[in-house]
Amino acid sequence: MTAISLPRALNHRRLLRKLPDYLILIALAAACCYPFYWTLEIAVGNGEQVFDFPPPLWPREAGWQHFIAVWDAIPMGRFFWNSLWISGLTTLGTLIVSSLAAFPLAKLRFRGRQLVFYAILATLLLPSEINFISNFVTITRLGLDDTRLGVVLPSLAGAFGIYLMKHAFEEIPDEIIDAASMDGANDWQVFSRICLPLSLPYLATLGIFTLVWSWNVYVWPSVVLKTPELYPLSVGVLYLKGAFATSTRMVAAGAVLAILPVLAVFIFCQRYFMRGMDGAVK
Amino acid sequence: MTQSSARNAWLFLSPALLLMGVFTFWPLLFGSYVAFTRYDLISPPQWAGLDNFRYLLDDPVFWQAMANSLRYLLVVPLIQLAGIALAVLVNQALPGIKLFRAAFYLPVITTVSVVGIMWNWMYADYGVLNSALHWLGWLAPERDIGFLSDENLALYSVMFVTFWRGIGYYMVLYLAGLQAIPAEMQEAARLDGANSWQRFWKITLPMLKPTILFCSLISTLDALKAFEEVLVMTRGAPLNSTFTALYYAFHQGFNQLDFGRGSAAGLVLTLVCLMLAWLNFKLIRADHR
Numbered sequence: 250m251t252a253i254s255l256p257r258a259l260n261h262r263r264l265l266r267k268l269p270d271y272l273i274l275i276a277l278a279a280a281c282c283y284p285f286y287w288t289l290e291i292a293v294g295n296g297e298q299v300f301d302f303p304p305p306l307w308p309r310e311a312g313w314q315h316f317i318a319v320w321d322a323i324p325m326g327r328f329f330w331n332s333l334w335i336s337g338l339t340t341l342g343t344l345i346v347s348s349l350a351a352f353p354l355a356k357l358r359f360r361g362r363q364l365v366f367y368a369i370l371a372t373l374l375l376p377s378e379i380n381f382i383s384n385f386v387t388i389t390r391l392g393l394d395d396t397r398l399g400v401v402l403p404s405l406a407g408a409f410g411i412y413l414m415k416h417a418f419e420e421i422p423d424e425i426i427d428a429a430s431m432d433g434a435n436d437w438q439v440f441s442r443i444c445l446p447l448s449l450p451y452l453a454t455l456g457i458f459t460l461v462w463s464w465n466v467y468v469w470p471s472v473v474l475k476t477p478e479l480y481p482l483s484v485g486v487l488y489l490k491g492a493f494a495t496s497t498r499m500v501a502a503g504a505v506l507a508i509l510p511v512l513a514v515f516i517f518c519q520r521y522f523m524r525g526m527d528g529a530v531k
Numbered sequence: 532m533t534q535s536s537a538r539n540a541w542l543f544l545s546p547a548l549l550l551m552g553v554f555t556f557w558p559l560l561f562g563s564y565v566a567f568t569r570y571d572l573i574s575p576p577q578w579a580g581l582d583n584f585r586y587l588l589d590d591p592v593f594w595q596a597m598a599n600s601l602r603y604l605l606v607v608p609l610i611q612l613a614g615i616a617l618a619v620l621v622n623q624a625l626p627g628i629k630l631f632r633a634a635f636y637l638p639v640i641t642t643v644s645v646v647g648i649m650w651n652w653m654y655a656d657y658g659v660l661n662s663a664l665h666w667l668g669w670l671a672p673e674r675d676i677g678f679l680s681d682e683n684l685a686l687y688s689v690m691f692v693t694f695w696r697g698i699g700y701y702m703v704l705y706l707a708g709l710q711a712i713p714a715e716m717q718e719a720a721r722l723d724g725a726n727s728w729q730r731f732w733k734i735t736l737p738m739l740k741p742t743i744l745f746c747s748l749i750s751t752l753d754a755l756k757a758f759e760e761v762l763v764m765t766r767g768a769p770l771n772s773t774f775t776a777l778y779y780a781f782h783q784g785f786n787q788l789d790f791g792r793g794s795a796a797g798l799v800l801t802l803v804c805l806m807l808a809w810l811n812f813k814l815i816r817a818d819h820r
Contacts, residue, residue, distance in 0.1 A: 264626075270625070278635065284650065288648075288649050291652075346550060349546055365548070369547075374808045376801055380555065380562070382780075386572065387558075404554075406555070435539075487647070507644075
Protein backbone atom coordinates (compact mmCIF):
# COMPACT_ATOMS: atom_id res chain seq x y z
CA MET A 250 0.00 0.00 0.00
CA THR A 251 2.53 2.54 1.19
CA ALA A 252 4.93 1.51 -1.53
CA ILE A 253 2.39 2.60 -4.11
CA SER A 254 1.03 5.70 -2.44
CA LEU A 255 4.35 7.16 -1.34
CA PRO A 256 5.68 8.14 -4.78
CA ARG A 257 2.31 9.57 -5.65
CA ALA A 258 2.32 11.76 -2.55
CA LEU A 259 5.82 12.90 -3.41
CA ASN A 260 4.71 13.62 -6.91
CA HIS A 261 1.87 15.77 -5.68
CA ARG A 262 4.19 17.70 -3.44
CA ARG A 263 6.63 18.18 -6.31
CA LEU A 264 3.86 19.47 -8.54
CA LEU A 265 2.65 21.79 -5.80
CA ARG A 266 6.14 23.24 -5.52
CA LYS A 267 6.11 23.79 -9.26
CA LEU A 268 2.78 25.59 -9.10
CA PRO A 269 4.28 29.11 -9.39
CA ASP A 270 6.19 27.99 -12.50
CA TYR A 271 3.00 26.57 -13.97
CA LEU A 272 1.12 29.80 -13.28
CA ILE A 273 3.81 31.87 -15.00
CA LEU A 274 3.89 29.44 -17.94
CA ILE A 275 0.12 29.52 -18.33
CA ALA A 276 0.01 33.32 -18.16
CA LEU A 277 2.79 33.73 -20.73
CA ALA A 278 1.42 31.07 -23.08
CA ALA A 279 -2.01 32.68 -22.90
CA ALA A 280 -0.52 36.09 -23.73
CA CYS A 281 1.47 34.56 -26.56
CA CYS A 282 -1.47 32.76 -28.13
CA TYR A 283 -4.21 35.27 -27.42
CA PRO A 284 -4.11 36.96 -30.85
CA PHE A 285 -4.71 33.55 -32.43
CA TYR A 286 -7.63 32.78 -30.19
CA TRP A 287 -9.13 36.20 -30.75
CA THR A 288 -8.88 35.80 -34.53
CA LEU A 289 -10.51 32.38 -34.32
CA GLU A 290 -13.23 33.88 -32.18
CA ILE A 291 -13.90 36.57 -34.77
CA ALA A 292 -14.01 33.95 -37.52
CA VAL A 293 -16.50 31.63 -35.86
CA GLY A 294 -18.57 34.35 -34.19
CA ASN A 295 -21.78 35.62 -35.68
CA GLY A 296 -22.94 38.43 -33.39
CA GLU A 297 -23.66 42.00 -34.47
CA GLN A 298 -20.61 43.33 -32.69
CA VAL A 299 -17.35 42.05 -34.20
CA PHE A 300 -15.10 43.32 -31.44
CA ASP A 301 -16.71 42.82 -28.02
CA PHE A 302 -15.01 43.67 -24.78
CA PRO A 303 -14.49 41.92 -22.57
CA PRO A 304 -14.46 39.35 -25.34
CA PRO A 305 -16.66 36.35 -24.54
CA LEU A 306 -14.64 33.31 -23.55
CA TRP A 307 -16.68 31.36 -26.04
CA PRO A 308 -18.04 33.10 -29.15
CA ARG A 309 -21.79 33.67 -29.34
CA GLU A 310 -23.77 31.95 -32.09
CA ALA A 311 -20.65 30.18 -33.29
CA GLY A 312 -20.71 28.73 -36.77
CA TRP A 313 -18.52 27.69 -39.65
CA GLN A 314 -20.30 29.69 -42.34
CA HIS A 315 -17.53 32.27 -42.74
CA PHE A 316 -15.03 29.56 -43.56
CA ILE A 317 -17.34 28.17 -46.21
CA ALA A 318 -18.09 31.65 -47.52
CA VAL A 319 -14.41 32.50 -47.84
CA TRP A 320 -13.68 29.22 -49.54
CA ASP A 321 -16.44 29.94 -52.08
CA ALA A 322 -15.79 33.63 -52.62
CA ILE A 323 -12.03 33.48 -53.11
CA PRO A 324 -9.99 30.85 -54.92
CA MET A 325 -8.79 29.54 -51.55
CA GLY A 326 -8.40 26.05 -53.00
CA ARG A 327 -6.29 27.52 -55.75
CA PHE A 328 -4.11 29.47 -53.23
CA PHE A 329 -3.76 26.30 -51.19
CA TRP A 330 -2.58 24.36 -54.24
CA ASN A 331 -0.08 27.12 -55.12
CA SER A 332 1.32 27.06 -51.58
CA LEU A 333 1.66 23.29 -51.81
CA TRP A 334 3.36 23.54 -55.21
CA ILE A 335 5.79 26.26 -54.13
CA SER A 336 6.72 24.78 -50.75
CA GLY A 337 6.86 21.21 -52.08
CA LEU A 338 9.28 22.13 -54.85
CA THR A 339 11.32 24.42 -52.58
CA THR A 340 11.67 21.64 -50.01
CA LEU A 341 12.63 18.95 -52.49
CA GLY A 342 15.10 21.26 -54.25
CA THR A 343 16.65 22.48 -51.01
CA LEU A 344 17.18 18.92 -49.77
CA ILE A 345 18.87 17.89 -53.01
CA VAL A 346 21.04 20.98 -53.46
CA SER A 347 22.06 21.23 -49.78
CA SER A 348 23.01 17.60 -49.32
CA LEU A 349 24.90 17.50 -52.63
CA ALA A 350 26.92 20.56 -51.63
CA ALA A 351 27.44 19.46 -48.04
CA PHE A 352 28.89 16.04 -48.95
CA PRO A 353 32.25 17.20 -50.41
CA LEU A 354 32.52 19.91 -47.74
CA ALA A 355 32.24 17.26 -45.04
CA LYS A 356 33.86 14.19 -46.54
CA LEU A 357 36.06 14.94 -49.56
CA ARG A 358 39.52 16.49 -49.56
CA PHE A 359 40.08 19.10 -52.24
CA ARG A 360 41.76 22.46 -52.65
CA GLY A 361 39.56 25.45 -51.85
CA ARG A 362 37.30 23.51 -49.51
CA GLN A 363 37.62 25.95 -46.61
CA LEU A 364 37.29 28.93 -48.94
CA VAL A 365 34.04 27.64 -50.44
CA PHE A 366 32.64 26.82 -47.01
CA TYR A 367 33.43 30.25 -45.57
CA ALA A 368 32.07 31.99 -48.67
CA ILE A 369 28.78 30.12 -48.21
CA LEU A 370 28.71 30.81 -44.48
CA ALA A 371 29.47 34.51 -44.99
CA THR A 372 26.20 34.94 -46.90
CA LEU A 373 24.44 34.56 -43.55
CA LEU A 374 25.79 37.97 -42.57
CA LEU A 375 24.44 39.79 -45.60
CA PRO A 376 20.90 41.12 -45.71
CA SER A 377 19.51 38.77 -48.36
CA GLU A 378 16.42 40.95 -48.71
CA ILE A 379 18.68 43.45 -50.45
CA ASN A 380 18.99 40.89 -53.26
CA PHE A 381 15.31 41.33 -54.09
CA ILE A 382 16.07 44.11 -56.56
CA SER A 383 18.80 42.25 -58.47
CA ASN A 384 16.97 38.94 -58.26
CA PHE A 385 13.83 40.51 -59.63
CA VAL A 386 15.89 41.70 -62.63
CA THR A 387 17.42 38.22 -63.06
CA ILE A 388 14.08 36.43 -62.76
CA THR A 389 12.55 38.82 -65.30
CA ARG A 390 15.46 38.27 -67.72
CA LEU A 391 14.99 34.50 -67.38
CA GLY A 392 11.33 35.02 -68.31
CA LEU A 393 10.27 33.64 -64.93
CA ASP A 394 8.52 36.72 -63.57
CA ASP A 395 4.93 35.98 -62.60
CA THR A 396 5.65 32.23 -62.39
CA ARG A 397 5.80 29.97 -59.37
CA LEU A 398 9.20 28.66 -60.50
CA GLY A 399 10.50 32.22 -60.18
CA VAL A 400 9.36 32.18 -56.56
CA VAL A 401 11.15 28.89 -55.86
CA LEU A 402 14.47 29.21 -57.68
CA PRO A 403 16.34 31.88 -55.66
CA SER A 404 15.77 30.16 -52.31
CA LEU A 405 17.01 26.65 -53.19
CA ALA A 406 20.66 27.13 -52.23
CA GLY A 407 21.03 28.56 -48.75
CA ALA A 408 23.76 28.54 -46.13
CA PHE A 409 21.50 27.11 -43.42
CA GLY A 410 20.70 23.90 -45.32
CA ILE A 411 24.28 23.34 -46.43
CA TYR A 412 25.58 23.97 -42.92
CA LEU A 413 23.05 21.62 -41.32
CA MET A 414 23.75 18.79 -43.80
CA LYS A 415 27.52 19.25 -43.46
CA HIS A 416 27.06 18.83 -39.72
CA ALA A 417 25.00 15.66 -40.35
CA PHE A 418 27.61 14.10 -42.66
CA GLU A 419 30.46 14.93 -40.27
CA GLU A 420 28.77 12.77 -37.65
CA ILE A 421 29.17 9.73 -39.89
CA PRO A 422 32.45 7.95 -38.93
CA ASP A 423 35.15 8.07 -41.62
CA GLU A 424 35.81 4.34 -41.07
CA ILE A 425 32.48 3.42 -42.65
CA ILE A 426 33.30 5.52 -45.69
CA ASP A 427 36.84 4.17 -45.96
CA ALA A 428 35.52 0.62 -45.76
CA ALA A 429 33.04 1.34 -48.56
CA SER A 430 35.79 2.89 -50.71
CA MET A 431 37.96 -0.18 -50.17
CA ASP A 432 35.06 -2.26 -51.42
CA GLY A 433 35.10 -0.18 -54.59
CA ALA A 434 32.29 2.30 -53.97
CA ASN A 435 32.77 5.59 -55.81
CA ASP A 436 31.97 9.03 -54.34
CA TRP A 437 28.44 9.01 -55.69
CA GLN A 438 27.72 5.60 -54.16
CA VAL A 439 29.20 6.64 -50.83
CA PHE A 440 26.96 9.71 -50.90
CA SER A 441 23.72 8.08 -52.01
CA ARG A 442 23.98 4.65 -50.34
CA ILE A 443 25.74 5.53 -47.07
CA CYS A 444 25.66 9.19 -46.20
CA LEU A 445 22.08 10.00 -47.24
CA PRO A 446 20.41 7.04 -45.48
CA LEU A 447 22.44 7.65 -42.33
CA SER A 448 21.38 11.29 -42.11
CA LEU A 449 17.66 10.79 -42.57
CA PRO A 450 16.77 12.54 -39.27
CA TYR A 451 18.64 15.65 -40.42
CA LEU A 452 17.05 15.48 -43.85
CA ALA A 453 13.66 15.30 -42.14
CA THR A 454 14.52 18.29 -39.97
CA LEU A 455 15.73 20.38 -42.90
CA GLY A 456 12.72 19.29 -44.94
CA ILE A 457 10.19 20.32 -42.31
CA PHE A 458 11.95 23.60 -41.64
CA THR A 459 12.01 24.44 -45.33
CA LEU A 460 8.41 23.35 -45.79
CA VAL A 461 7.15 25.63 -43.03
CA TRP A 462 9.43 28.51 -44.00
CA SER A 463 8.46 28.38 -47.68
CA TRP A 464 4.77 27.98 -46.83
CA ASN A 465 4.96 31.21 -44.84
CA VAL A 466 7.24 33.31 -47.01
CA TYR A 467 5.43 36.44 -48.06
CA VAL A 468 7.56 39.25 -49.48
CA TRP A 469 9.34 37.56 -52.37
CA PRO A 470 6.23 35.83 -53.82
CA SER A 471 4.34 39.11 -53.59
CA VAL A 472 7.14 40.75 -55.61
CA VAL A 473 7.36 38.06 -58.30
CA LEU A 474 3.69 37.17 -58.77
CA LYS A 475 1.22 39.52 -60.44
CA THR A 476 -1.59 37.11 -61.35
CA PRO A 477 -3.84 36.40 -58.33
CA GLU A 478 -4.44 32.85 -59.64
CA LEU A 479 -0.79 32.09 -58.82
CA TYR A 480 -0.77 33.50 -55.28
CA PRO A 481 0.16 31.21 -52.39
CA LEU A 482 -1.99 31.44 -49.25
CA SER A 483 0.43 33.80 -47.49
CA VAL A 484 -0.07 36.40 -50.23
CA GLY A 485 -3.70 35.45 -50.90
CA VAL A 486 -4.73 36.21 -47.33
CA LEU A 487 -3.77 39.86 -47.64
CA TYR A 488 -5.41 39.99 -51.05
CA LEU A 489 -8.49 38.77 -49.23
CA LYS A 490 -8.22 41.68 -46.85
CA GLY A 491 -8.33 44.07 -49.78
CA ALA A 492 -11.25 42.30 -51.39
CA PHE A 493 -13.35 41.98 -48.23
CA ALA A 494 -12.36 45.05 -46.29
CA THR A 495 -15.86 45.21 -44.89
CA SER A 496 -16.24 41.60 -43.80
CA THR A 497 -13.85 41.26 -40.91
CA ARG A 498 -15.14 37.79 -40.11
CA MET A 499 -14.32 36.52 -43.61
CA VAL A 500 -10.78 37.88 -43.37
CA ALA A 501 -10.37 36.22 -39.97
CA ALA A 502 -11.66 32.93 -41.38
CA GLY A 503 -9.15 33.18 -44.24
CA ALA A 504 -6.33 33.90 -41.80
CA VAL A 505 -7.26 30.83 -39.74
CA LEU A 506 -7.39 28.65 -42.86
CA ALA A 507 -3.97 29.92 -43.91
CA ILE A 508 -2.20 28.87 -40.71
CA LEU A 509 -4.00 25.55 -40.13
CA PRO A 510 -1.81 23.41 -42.43
CA VAL A 511 1.42 24.68 -40.87
CA LEU A 512 -0.04 24.17 -37.43
CA ALA A 513 -0.84 20.55 -38.27
CA VAL A 514 2.68 19.91 -39.59
CA PHE A 515 4.16 21.55 -36.50
CA ILE A 516 2.09 19.52 -34.05
CA PHE A 517 3.11 16.24 -35.69
CA CYS A 518 6.76 17.15 -36.18
CA GLN A 519 7.58 19.19 -33.08
CA ARG A 520 10.70 17.22 -32.20
CA TYR A 521 12.28 17.97 -35.59
CA PHE A 522 12.01 21.70 -34.91
CA MET A 523 13.78 21.36 -31.61
CA ARG A 524 16.48 19.14 -33.14
CA GLY A 525 17.07 21.41 -36.13
CA MET A 526 17.82 24.26 -33.79
CA ASP A 527 20.17 22.02 -31.91
CA GLY A 528 22.15 21.44 -35.11
CA ALA A 529 22.13 25.13 -35.94
CA VAL A 530 23.76 26.09 -32.66
CA LYS A 531 26.52 23.51 -32.87
CA MET B 532 42.32 8.78 -56.83
CA THR B 533 42.63 12.21 -55.20
CA GLN B 534 42.39 13.80 -58.64
CA SER B 535 39.00 12.24 -59.36
CA SER B 536 37.85 13.10 -55.85
CA ALA B 537 38.57 16.80 -56.41
CA ARG B 538 36.68 16.77 -59.70
CA ASN B 539 33.77 15.02 -58.04
CA ALA B 540 33.79 17.52 -55.21
CA TRP B 541 33.18 20.39 -57.63
CA LEU B 542 30.51 18.35 -59.42
CA PHE B 543 28.66 17.84 -56.14
CA LEU B 544 29.02 21.53 -55.33
CA SER B 545 28.02 22.82 -58.74
CA PRO B 546 24.22 23.11 -58.31
CA ALA B 547 24.59 25.04 -55.06
CA LEU B 548 27.40 27.23 -56.36
CA LEU B 549 25.52 27.96 -59.58
CA LEU B 550 22.34 28.95 -57.72
CA MET B 551 24.22 30.93 -55.10
CA GLY B 552 26.30 32.58 -57.77
CA VAL B 553 23.22 33.76 -59.65
CA PHE B 554 20.96 34.64 -56.72
CA THR B 555 23.33 35.58 -53.88
CA PHE B 556 26.79 36.62 -55.13
CA TRP B 557 25.79 38.22 -58.42
CA PRO B 558 23.19 40.47 -56.71
CA LEU B 559 25.97 41.79 -54.47
CA LEU B 560 27.98 42.91 -57.50
CA PHE B 561 25.02 44.00 -59.60
CA GLY B 562 23.37 45.78 -56.69
CA SER B 563 26.59 47.62 -55.87
CA TYR B 564 26.78 48.73 -59.51
CA VAL B 565 23.10 49.75 -59.71
CA ALA B 566 23.60 51.90 -56.60
CA PHE B 567 25.66 54.25 -58.78
CA THR B 568 23.12 54.41 -61.60
CA ARG B 569 19.68 55.67 -62.45
CA TYR B 570 17.57 52.56 -63.04
CA ASP B 571 13.84 51.98 -63.46
CA LEU B 572 14.04 48.33 -64.68
CA ILE B 573 12.64 49.29 -68.11
CA SER B 574 15.59 51.07 -69.68
CA PRO B 575 19.16 49.95 -68.93
CA PRO B 576 20.95 51.48 -65.90
CA GLN B 577 22.52 54.88 -66.59
CA TRP B 578 25.67 55.84 -64.72
CA ALA B 579 24.88 58.57 -62.21
CA GLY B 580 27.98 58.62 -60.04
CA LEU B 581 27.23 59.57 -56.47
CA ASP B 582 23.81 61.10 -57.25
CA ASN B 583 21.86 58.43 -55.37
CA PHE B 584 24.02 58.76 -52.27
CA ARG B 585 23.71 62.55 -52.41
CA TYR B 586 19.94 62.09 -52.61
CA LEU B 587 19.99 59.80 -49.56
CA LEU B 588 22.07 62.29 -47.57
CA ASP B 589 19.51 64.99 -48.27
CA ASP B 590 16.45 62.83 -47.68
CA PRO B 591 15.16 63.16 -44.10
CA VAL B 592 13.13 59.98 -44.58
CA PHE B 593 16.33 58.02 -45.21
CA TRP B 594 17.88 59.36 -42.02
CA GLN B 595 14.73 58.56 -40.12
CA ALA B 596 14.78 55.03 -41.58
CA MET B 597 18.42 54.52 -40.53
CA ALA B 598 17.72 55.88 -37.06
CA ASN B 599 14.70 53.57 -36.76
CA SER B 600 16.80 50.57 -37.76
CA LEU B 601 19.24 51.43 -35.00
CA ARG B 602 16.33 51.90 -32.58
CA TYR B 603 15.22 48.43 -33.59
CA LEU B 604 18.38 47.09 -31.91
CA LEU B 605 16.50 47.66 -28.66
CA VAL B 606 14.73 44.38 -29.42
CA VAL B 607 18.06 42.48 -29.24
CA PRO B 608 18.77 42.54 -25.48
CA LEU B 609 15.08 42.23 -24.62
CA ILE B 610 14.55 39.19 -26.79
CA GLN B 611 17.74 37.53 -25.46
CA LEU B 612 16.69 38.02 -21.82
CA ALA B 613 13.17 36.79 -22.52
CA GLY B 614 14.48 33.88 -24.59
CA ILE B 615 16.82 32.70 -21.82
CA ALA B 616 14.13 33.09 -19.14
CA LEU B 617 11.58 31.16 -21.19
CA ALA B 618 14.11 28.45 -22.04
CA VAL B 619 14.93 27.95 -18.37
CA LEU B 620 11.21 27.75 -17.61
CA VAL B 621 10.42 25.17 -20.30
CA ASN B 622 13.61 23.15 -19.70
CA GLN B 623 12.01 21.50 -16.67
CA ALA B 624 10.67 17.98 -16.80
CA LEU B 625 7.06 18.86 -16.09
CA PRO B 626 3.93 17.17 -17.39
CA GLY B 627 2.63 19.02 -20.45
CA ILE B 628 5.80 21.07 -20.92
CA LYS B 629 5.85 20.25 -24.65
CA LEU B 630 2.51 21.96 -25.00
CA PHE B 631 3.98 25.16 -23.56
CA ARG B 632 6.99 24.97 -25.87
CA ALA B 633 4.59 24.63 -28.80
CA ALA B 634 2.53 27.60 -27.58
CA PHE B 635 5.59 29.86 -27.50
CA TYR B 636 6.73 28.65 -30.90
CA LEU B 637 3.36 29.23 -32.57
CA PRO B 638 4.04 32.88 -33.53
CA VAL B 639 7.33 31.80 -35.15
CA ILE B 640 5.59 29.50 -37.62
CA THR B 641 2.84 31.95 -38.57
CA THR B 642 3.13 33.77 -41.86
CA VAL B 643 3.83 37.48 -41.53
CA SER B 644 0.71 38.42 -43.48
CA VAL B 645 -1.53 36.73 -40.90
CA VAL B 646 0.56 38.25 -38.10
CA GLY B 647 -0.06 41.66 -39.66
CA ILE B 648 -3.81 41.12 -39.91
CA MET B 649 -4.07 39.92 -36.31
CA TRP B 650 -1.99 42.69 -34.80
CA ASN B 651 -3.63 45.42 -36.84
CA TRP B 652 -6.86 44.34 -35.14
CA MET B 653 -5.24 44.01 -31.72
CA TYR B 654 -3.88 47.56 -32.02
CA ALA B 655 -6.98 49.13 -33.62
CA ASP B 656 -9.08 51.78 -31.84
CA TYR B 657 -11.79 49.17 -31.24
CA GLY B 658 -9.20 46.41 -30.67
CA VAL B 659 -8.50 44.32 -27.61
CA LEU B 660 -5.71 46.49 -26.22
CA ASN B 661 -7.68 49.72 -26.19
CA SER B 662 -10.84 47.98 -24.98
CA ALA B 663 -8.89 46.35 -22.16
CA LEU B 664 -7.47 49.71 -21.07
CA HIS B 665 -10.98 51.23 -21.12
CA TRP B 666 -12.35 48.28 -19.20
CA LEU B 667 -9.64 48.53 -16.54
CA GLY B 668 -10.35 52.23 -16.27
CA TRP B 669 -6.76 53.17 -17.15
CA LEU B 670 -7.90 55.11 -20.19
CA ALA B 671 -10.73 57.61 -20.45
CA PRO B 672 -13.69 56.08 -22.33
CA GLU B 673 -13.63 58.60 -25.17
CA ARG B 674 -9.87 58.32 -25.69
CA ASP B 675 -7.99 55.66 -27.63
CA ILE B 676 -4.29 54.99 -27.87
CA GLY B 677 -3.22 55.08 -31.52
CA PHE B 678 -0.77 52.22 -31.29
CA LEU B 679 -0.17 52.35 -35.03
CA SER B 680 -1.41 55.87 -35.81
CA ASP B 681 0.59 57.84 -33.23
CA GLU B 682 3.91 58.74 -34.81
CA ASN B 683 5.74 58.55 -31.49
CA LEU B 684 4.37 55.12 -30.71
CA ALA B 685 3.94 53.26 -34.01
CA LEU B 686 7.55 52.10 -34.35
CA TYR B 687 7.52 50.63 -30.85
CA SER B 688 4.21 48.87 -31.55
CA VAL B 689 5.77 47.29 -34.63
CA MET B 690 8.89 46.39 -32.64
CA PHE B 691 6.73 44.65 -30.07
CA VAL B 692 5.29 42.43 -32.81
CA THR B 693 8.84 41.55 -33.90
CA PHE B 694 9.59 40.65 -30.29
CA TRP B 695 6.41 38.57 -29.99
CA ARG B 696 7.17 36.83 -33.28
CA GLY B 697 10.80 36.00 -32.45
CA ILE B 698 10.78 35.07 -28.78
CA GLY B 699 9.88 31.41 -29.41
CA TYR B 700 12.72 31.09 -31.89
CA TYR B 701 15.33 32.19 -29.36
CA MET B 702 13.67 30.10 -26.66
CA VAL B 703 14.33 26.99 -28.76
CA LEU B 704 17.93 28.00 -29.49
CA TYR B 705 18.58 28.56 -25.79
CA LEU B 706 16.78 25.34 -24.92
CA ALA B 707 19.26 23.49 -27.14
CA GLY B 708 22.09 25.31 -25.37
CA LEU B 709 20.71 24.41 -21.95
CA GLN B 710 20.33 20.76 -22.84
CA ALA B 711 23.95 20.60 -23.94
CA ILE B 712 25.08 21.43 -20.37
CA PRO B 713 26.05 18.16 -18.64
CA ALA B 714 23.58 17.33 -15.87
CA GLU B 715 26.46 16.15 -13.65
CA MET B 716 27.75 19.70 -13.30
CA GLN B 717 24.44 20.94 -11.91
CA GLU B 718 24.24 17.89 -9.67
CA ALA B 719 27.75 18.39 -8.29
CA ALA B 720 27.01 22.04 -7.51
CA ARG B 721 23.76 21.03 -5.86
CA LEU B 722 25.67 18.59 -3.61
CA ASP B 723 28.13 21.36 -2.76
CA GLY B 724 25.18 23.33 -1.47
CA ALA B 725 24.64 25.84 -4.28
CA ASN B 726 21.05 27.04 -4.51
CA SER B 727 19.26 27.27 -7.84
CA TRP B 728 20.02 30.98 -8.22
CA GLN B 729 23.76 30.39 -7.65
CA ARG B 730 23.70 27.45 -10.03
CA PHE B 731 22.13 29.66 -12.71
CA TRP B 732 24.76 32.42 -12.36
CA LYS B 733 27.82 30.22 -11.81
CA ILE B 734 27.11 27.31 -14.17
CA THR B 735 24.20 27.80 -16.53
CA LEU B 736 24.99 31.31 -17.72
CA PRO B 737 28.76 30.77 -18.35
CA MET B 738 28.03 27.49 -20.15
CA LEU B 739 25.41 29.27 -22.24
CA LYS B 740 27.87 31.93 -23.42
CA PRO B 741 28.50 30.52 -26.93
CA THR B 742 24.75 30.34 -27.52
CA ILE B 743 24.29 33.88 -26.21
CA LEU B 744 26.96 35.21 -28.57
CA PHE B 745 25.49 33.32 -31.53
CA CYS B 746 21.95 34.50 -30.76
CA SER B 747 23.05 38.10 -30.21
CA LEU B 748 24.75 38.14 -33.60
CA ILE B 749 21.77 36.79 -35.52
CA SER B 750 19.25 38.91 -33.67
CA THR B 751 21.37 42.04 -34.23
CA LEU B 752 21.44 41.33 -37.96
CA ASP B 753 17.72 40.49 -37.97
CA ALA B 754 16.88 43.72 -36.13
CA LEU B 755 18.82 45.75 -38.70
CA LYS B 756 16.99 43.92 -41.49
CA ALA B 757 13.55 44.36 -39.94
CA PHE B 758 10.91 45.29 -42.47
CA GLU B 759 8.33 42.56 -43.04
CA GLU B 760 6.28 43.75 -40.07
CA VAL B 761 6.44 47.31 -41.39
CA LEU B 762 5.37 46.15 -44.84
CA VAL B 763 2.26 44.30 -43.64
CA MET B 764 1.27 46.60 -40.76
CA THR B 765 2.05 50.26 -41.45
CA ARG B 766 3.85 50.67 -44.79
CA GLY B 767 6.01 53.34 -43.19
CA ALA B 768 3.05 55.40 -41.93
CA PRO B 769 2.19 57.50 -39.97
CA LEU B 770 4.30 60.37 -41.36
CA ASN B 771 7.16 58.01 -42.32
CA SER B 772 7.67 57.27 -38.64
CA THR B 773 7.94 53.49 -39.11
CA PHE B 774 10.34 53.48 -42.06
CA THR B 775 13.25 51.12 -41.48
CA ALA B 776 16.37 51.01 -43.64
CA LEU B 777 15.28 47.91 -45.52
CA TYR B 778 11.71 49.14 -45.94
CA TYR B 779 13.15 52.37 -47.35
CA ALA B 780 15.23 50.40 -49.87
CA PHE B 781 12.22 48.26 -50.79
CA HIS B 782 9.96 51.31 -51.07
CA GLN B 783 12.39 53.24 -53.30
CA GLY B 784 12.69 50.21 -55.55
CA PHE B 785 9.31 48.59 -55.84
CA ASN B 786 6.98 51.51 -55.03
CA GLN B 787 8.87 54.50 -56.48
CA LEU B 788 10.49 52.38 -59.22
CA ASP B 789 13.84 53.98 -58.48
CA PHE B 790 16.04 50.93 -58.18
CA GLY B 791 19.24 52.99 -58.14
CA ARG B 792 18.22 54.74 -54.93
CA GLY B 793 16.88 51.47 -53.51
CA SER B 794 20.19 49.73 -54.19
CA ALA B 795 22.16 52.62 -52.75
CA ALA B 796 20.18 52.42 -49.52
CA GLY B 797 20.67 48.65 -49.56
CA LEU B 798 24.42 49.05 -50.01
CA VAL B 799 24.60 51.39 -47.01
CA LEU B 800 22.64 48.88 -44.93
CA THR B 801 24.88 46.01 -46.07
CA LEU B 802 27.93 47.96 -44.93
CA VAL B 803 26.32 48.67 -41.55
CA CYS B 804 25.48 44.95 -41.17
CA LEU B 805 29.05 43.92 -42.00
CA MET B 806 30.42 46.50 -39.61
CA LEU B 807 28.24 45.27 -36.75
CA ALA B 808 29.03 41.62 -37.55
CA TRP B 809 32.74 42.48 -37.52
CA LEU B 810 32.31 44.27 -34.19
CA ASN B 811 30.51 41.24 -32.83
CA PHE B 812 33.32 38.90 -33.89
CA LYS B 813 35.86 41.31 -32.35
CA LEU B 814 33.98 41.12 -29.06
CA ILE B 815 33.84 37.33 -29.22
CA ARG B 816 37.56 37.11 -29.86
CA ALA B 817 38.38 39.60 -27.12
CA ASP B 818 36.26 37.44 -24.87
CA HIS B 819 38.20 34.29 -25.70
CA ARG B 820 41.51 35.76 -24.61
